[in-house]
Amino acid sequence: MAKRKFRIAVRKFAPFESALEKLWNAFVEEYKIDVAVEMVAFELHDLYYQTITQNGLKDGYWDIAHLNTDWILDAVNKHAVADLNPLIADNSPDNYPDGWHNSLLKLQQINGGTYGLPFHDGPECLIYRKDLFEDEAEQEHFKNVYGYDLQVPKTWKQFSDIARFFNRPDKNLYGCVFANYPDGHNMVFDFCLQLWTRGGSLLDDKSQIQIHHKTAVNALDFYRKMVNDEKACHPGSRNFGSVGAGMAFAKGEAALAINWFGFASMCEVIAESKIKGKVNIAELPAEAGGQTASLNVYWLYTIGKGSEYQDLAYKFLRFATRASSDKLLTQEGGIGCRKSTWADEEVNAEIPFYHQLAQMHENARTLPQIKNWPQIAELIDQMVLQAVITDIPSTVLLKKTQFKIQELL
Template sequence: MEKFRIAVRKFSPFESTLQKLWDAFCLKNNIQIEVEMIPLELHDLYEETITKEGLKNGDWDIAHLNTDWIFDAANEKAVLDLTSFINKNAPQDYPQGWHKSLLHLQQINGGTYGLPFHDGPECLIYRKDLFENQTEKENFKKQFGYELFPPKNWEQFTQIATYFNRPADNLYGCVFANYPDGHNMVFDFCLQLWTRGGSLLDNQNQININHTAAEKALDYYRTIVNTAIAVHPGSKNFGSVEAGMAFAEGQAAMSINWFGFASMCEVIGESRVKGKVDITELPHDPDHKTASLNVYWLYTIGTGSKNQQLAYDFLRFATTAESDKLLTNEGGIGCRKSTWKDAEINHVIPYYHKLEMLHENALTLPQTPIWPKVTELIDQMVLKAIETDIPSKTLLEETQNAIEKII
């Protein structure tokens, strides 16, 4: 029999979890097929599975796909509709074991195209040891005239980041992920937009970013990431993983990143901030409410897989409450409500139960076949904003025109 192949999102907690789950699954079911798990960076993962049709032609049996891509993958008939498998033999307590916000993006045209694997909406991650330090509190109040708390609005975010920026101590006010991979800067732009009451869609449900809220969002973002006295100098080359590692290594006071990078601080060996971290909701415009972004990872099965039943059996095994908890202990983020509320998990990661709160404010990106192309355009726009002096208004107009050409 040929090898069973899994395309894995490159991230050591995912890699170790999957290996452990596969070994346990084979042992339990006396399966002897050889497995090949290939860890891939974001761009390569999309390329291998969807662009090069690896899921369609049988190169991959299972792939980690994120919800930005699932609409595309389902339309391309690259991933299997799991409905008939679920109807015959549903995963443990499906669907009520999961929050509703982790079940809807993979529901496309009446089909179910994946099972939740890893999650954790965007949030503000901060060093509570710094924020709770009496001396820091006194010094901050003297300087800025208000109490030191996690920032409620973006002006406070800038002030606090500047206050904690101490290059001589290898501590920076905040860290961003500005590597242009079509993800982080797009997400950051969306968060800036939403927390100012803006939207990606107009009244006709078409993508439109050419408006005042978007201009304010882009203006603020390009300014903050270029504020050398507030921001980690590595930010320009960091993806979300690198930014998460820098925070875990104690190099930043604040970070806007996925919840998973907060919990990683409590469980990975490299962390220098165990027990010193907390999370809260994102700063927002005083006239508008906070927002979070929910993009999550799915286990999917390739339509070209010759081992579809085996693949589904493994997915059922990999999404049990026990497997979900294992992923969390390895440094990923379990998707089940049982994991969020688990006493042992909350003992190790004291803010784990806050996932429910984040999901209540979590927005999602537009589900449209053109979204992957739109993200590239937004990514280029934000990069240009950071690297040039072209006014935000002009950049937004140009990008909107380019978007309209693909619509």
């Protein structure tokens, strides 16, 4: 009987898919592997459902899967993913762990085990059109209208002013773009960033989730006003996930975006980009009492607990995470995780701000790694969605969501 195919569950995103295909082909050629492969790309909800909810990794249907660090504790608790420590001990990846920043090694370390290797990275940041900001005519006009110099926004009020200033629907240019599709991720991240940059926290002094407080109300009030501002925000935001928002920005349809570093990088490498050489990144704005913040959520290569191909899967993971492979992912439009890629001269010649990744990781925060986080994130996601599409007061939405979280826990 013929062996079954080697199966990889992929996060649906063209650069991931193209990079993985190239890496597998190179892997097969180098090691003379004679196993048919099946790669299937999934959107976020479907990827979680196929790999974790449906026990696809636990039962061995999937040999390798892209999982993000929001899910990894849940995957470990459900016995879905293999502990890589024994494999690493026998044959560690090249320059492991020193080849990676410590911030990309912590979240997959659970109860003494290692449950994945870094695949794709890129903390949240402010992405902006530097050509618009550097235009002298725009600078003069902005100062005449708002009474202060046009510069990268340091406060959320400045962010709002600048978004309104550059909002020009007749030219298919909008002030800002967000990802408001309810996928349990993007709006949760946006809410956290609004909260943190106002000095707030998701956790109380007992490290329990607590979002019903004044700073959270202010954060949600600003966010719902911003994304519903027809004179500032891209009208497609309601239906955009992070990929859609990133593509809209790359096509030159927005002046500002709050998104993953990878979407700034993508503007410099993909054929669809209309703004190559016109992009830069910066820290997020903040308000009094808060400070700028970034969010570090990253993607992992994981191996199915039930895979009959674990040795082959790990052999591929070692291949796919070596320096040349990490660089290839970056050149395809993803974000490599190795320090060597961040500092690579060729990469930085093509993406001039790429070296800033190292500094961004010094200030990046992470989401709480607690039981039921994916379910809590869904509740927060639905709360933010209700804020965006209804007039229910923010304090009511936060109170109801806090009650649901406490019931869940």
